[in-house]
Amino acid sequence: MRCPLRVAVGCLSVAAFSTVGLSQSDSTRSYDVNALRVESHFGDFRIVRGVDGPVVGTIGTFKRVDLVKLVAPSENAMKEARVFNRNHGPGTLASALGALVLGVSFAVAANNDDASWGLVAAEVAGSGLILYGGIRLNRAFNALSKSLWWYNRDLRH
Numbered sequence: 001m002r003c004p005l006r007v008a009v010g011c012l013s014v015a016a017f018s019t020v021g022l023s024q025s026d027s028t029r030s031y032d033v034n035a036l037r038v039e040s041h042f043g044d045f046r047i048v049r050g051v052d053g054p055v056v057g058t059i060g061t062f063k064r065v066d067l068v069k070l071v072a073p074s075e076n077a078m079k080e081a082r083v084f085n086r087n088h089g090p091g092t093l094a095s096a097l098g099a100l101v102l103g104v105s106f107a108v109a110a111n112n113d114d115a116s117w118g119l120v121a122a123e124v125a126g127s128g129l130i131l132y133g134g135i136r137l138n139r140a141f142n143a144l145s146k147s148l149w150w151y152n153r154d155l156r157h
Helices: 002-034 077-112 117-155
Strands: 036-041 044-051 053-059
Touching: 002 117, 036 117, 077 117
Parallel strands: none
Antiparallel strands: 036 044, 044 053
16 A cells, blocks of 8 residues: 555656646747847847847837837836837937037038137037937937846746
């Protein structure tokens, strides 16, 4: 009587441990297939799913993916994605406009022998726009990183 009971308990314990092992490998596989990462590609950033997966979004100078939809299952990731969306567009626009103003004012100043307060003001304004845009873009890319981290973290649960 004791021997069959031991065999039954042993079989149940082996079955329990093998089930735990399978569920861990399934979650690892799911993570390997569904995790998001960022790759740089000729000035653009690509968001790629999985180890060798497809490109699910591209972030460039004047294009961006709707990050909130991409990380939708994770509430914390969606919060950070909203910060990214709120800062990326204005940061890109301000930086581009500042670079344009600064470039034009330098070109005009190079062809002008007389110093003008208007040119100095344009150079200061262009530099200010570049600085403001850089701050907004820094916030955006920090939020992108946090958003992807939260999304990947929540895949394991």
